[in-house]
Amino acid sequence: MARTEARPPRRIWPWFLAGAAVIAAAVIVLVVTLRPVPTDVPVDAAPPPTPTPTSTLVTDAEPTGCLGGPGRDADMLLAAQAAAPHTTNGAVEVAAAMVRWTFRYPGPDSAEANQVGDAIVASTASPEFADLASAAAANPNPSRGVVPDGTEFYLSTVPGVWHVESAEANRAEISIGSAYVIDGALSPQLRSVSTFELVWQGGMWKLEGGSFSRSTQDLYAIGTTFTGGC
Secondary structure, three states: OOOOOOOOOOOHHHHOOOOOOOOOOOOEEEEEOOOOOOOOOOOOOOOOOOOOOEEEEEOOOOOOOOHHHHHHHHHHHHHHHHHOOOHHHHHHHHHHHHHHHEEEEEOOOHHHHHHHHHHOOOOOOOOOHHHHHHHHHHOOOOOOOOOOOOOOEHHHHHHHEEEEEEOOOOOEEEEEEEEEEEEEEEEEEEEEEEEEEEEEOOOEEEEEEEEEEOOOOHHHHOEEEEEOOO
């Protein structure tokens, strides 16, 4: 099945970013709590029973590609950002939400772009990357010619994939792969890929940069499928 090829690796405006696939392993933290053994037991008393360990599992859910709900507006994106945990999978969900918000026509107006930029762009991002409103106004068709000008479309994570390029405690590089939905119909062939750099700032995942660094064939070969998708 033919797929559209991403252009050679280069830095890009957030407005041009389109999905990439990221696989993040679920993180499971096991916390074991032991009750202390009494120290004031008489010498001739029977030994106290051995305490029974109790455990609590904190599991990082696999990315759904639909965090924030099925919408494609600022409310969806900011809801996804607020709900995403401080984990690699949380970064994946924010990247997927950014794909769904960014890559569509008609797109957001300048007021919505400024609202999103103020909330989701990291303080360490370049001024060019941070100016979502100017990028949106200059490029009303973010498909870069894949979809004809004036044709309604958006990207869906239903057949989407994700891949973690790198991850640290407060930083992650995520690739998201998604499919074109044109005039309401899911394309069986057209796919899009983007890579995002995210940092944890102010208790939330925020975007610091982005690029086209993988081809669709490459990402869909190594990516993990979202458990849901929107």
